[in-house]
Amino acid sequence: EVQLVESGGGLLQPGGSLRLSCAASEFTFSSSAMSWVRQAPGKGLEWVSAIRGTGVSTYYADSVKGRFTISRDNSKNALFLQMNSLRAEDTAVYYCAKIRGGSPTFDYWGQGILVTVSS
Amino acid sequence: QSALTQPASVSGSPGQSITISCTGTSSDIGGNNYVSWYQQHPGKAPKLMIYDVNNRPSGVSNRFSGSKSGNTASLTISGLQAEDEADYYCSSYTNSRSWVFGGGTKLTVL
Numbered sequence: 001e002v003q004l005v006e007s008g009g010g011l012l013q014p015g016g017s018l019r020l021s022c023a024a025s026e027f028t029f030s031s032s033a034m035s036w037v038r039q040a041p042g043k044g045l046e047w048v049s050a051i052r053g054t055g056v057s058t059y060y061a062d063s064v065k066g067r068f069t070i071s072r073d074n075s076k077n078a079l080f081l082q083m084n085s086l087r088a089e090d091t092a093v094y095y096c097a098k099i100r101g102g103s104p105t106f107d108y109w110g111q112g113i114l115v116t117v118s119s
Numbered sequence: 120q121s122a123l124t125q126p127a128s129v130s131g132s133p134g135q136s137i138t139i140s141c142t143g144t145s146s147d148i149g150g151n152n153y154v155s156w157y158q159q160h161p162g163k164a165p166k167l168m169i170y171d172v173n174n175r176p177s178g179v180s181n182r183f184s185g186s187k188s189g190n191t192a193s194l195t196i197s198g199l200q201a202e203d204e205a206d207y208y209c210s211s212y213t214n215s216r217s218w219v220f221g222g223g224t225k226l227t228v229l
Contacts, residue, residue, distance in 0.1 A: 035218075037165075044122070045157070045165065045208050047218035059216050095164060104212040105155045105170040112164055 004110035022096030125221035141209030153212035
């Protein structure tokens with residue numbers, strides 16, 4: 001069964017930086033595009049960023065472009081999200097999601113990790 | 120990219136059928152066949168229920184079905200059961216290589 005486990009969340013002040021990690025297992029990680037999706041408390045889902053299996057191509061929502069960087073280490077089956085210049089509105093549960101082969105669909109999700117930005 | 124439009128809530132009695140609509144634009148729903156639906160129970164991660172408009176992943180009940188007409192997609196749940204009570208989100212891939220979600224619909228089983 002596909003497993004995705006996020007880590008690295010926490011509480012930090014506006015303007016700070018944080019790096020989220022997602023450990024993947026039970027599928028061919030290097031062949032799979034991956035994504036981050038977030039959910040603010042009591043709100044809906046918001047796509048954040050995606051990366052192709054090779055790591056060459058990356059994509060970002062306008063709300064995080066220029067502040068967040070997605071990356072991956074295929075040798076360690078790991079996905080990352082470097083978040084800089086954090087704002088209160090970035091407060092959310094961040095989910096790591098696998099993108100289904102042949103279709104731009106999030107077929108497996110991690111349990112999520114909470115990031116709180118507050119002074 | 121604006122969020123897709125879903126009703127805030129729907130309800131139905133056990134055994135009944137309900138349909139949740141999801142309206143977008145020609146840049147997302149109307150421009151491809153990459154509409155998906157996710158079920159989310161409180162405190163849990165979303166679960167894929169429908170992909171590519173009307174396909175069910177392995178293990179998802181055939182009581183769940185999807186369709187699309189123009190810029191509007193729909194999720195239908197037949198034979199409503201208590202465990203179907205959850206939040207449901209639609210999503211579409213867009214022509215700008217991004218994804219957009221709906222605001223979510225809370226399904227209450229009466």
